[in-house]
Amino acid sequence: MNDLLFIRHAETDMAGTFCGQSNPPVNEPGNRQVQALLKAIERESIDEIYTSDLRRAVATADAIAEVFACPFVARPGLREINFGEWEGLTWQEIERRDNAYAREWSAAYPTLPAPGGESFEAFQKRVMIEVEHLLTRVVHGGIAVVTHAGVMRVVLRKLCGLDEKEAWERTSSYCSFFKYEMNR
Secondary structure, three states, X not given: OEEEEEEEOOOEOOOOOOOOOOOOOEOHHHHHHHHHHHHHOOOOOXXXXXXXXXXXXXXXXXXXXXXXXXXXXXXXXXXOOOOHHHOOOOHHHHHHHOHHHHHHHHHHOOOOOOOOOOOHHXXXXXXXXXXXXXXXXXXXXXXXXXXXXXXXXXXXXXXXXXXXXXXXXHHOOOOOEEEEEEOO
8 A cells, every 4th residue: 555644744834824825934832743643654665755845844844754663855836825914914904904804714615715825726736746746756655745734635625535624623733744645
């Protein structure tokens, strides 16, 4: 069985904000989450690691690479969606800035982008191009993909058939993970 093990990065000090493509480092709780993750995946077969190029994902991937003695490759296509003007803001701050657009965005989700942000359609296309590339890389053993909740939700919906609510629940925790198995 060949598989991709999708892993959400560890926590940063921007938890609770629209972090998107902001680039904060992993914080102390995040470092503890990485240690728990390593224990949880210790029996996995990981021969290669691909990661978002943002620091929180790279730090998580680096710890995995050290334990599994394998290389990692940073790929910008595995980044979270770009939230534009909303980067780094909490939902409450967004509502205070422009309550009408915030309500419109929430009602239209995921079809309406954040102001100055990436459209969901472009984000989803970018993610699936990356995932299709990774699927061609799976030869023997497995590949770990360290990325972001939004990326993982696209995969869960597109490849695993989950609905948005189920995908959200599966990816809400930092260092959460799931395996996509494929037969060759």
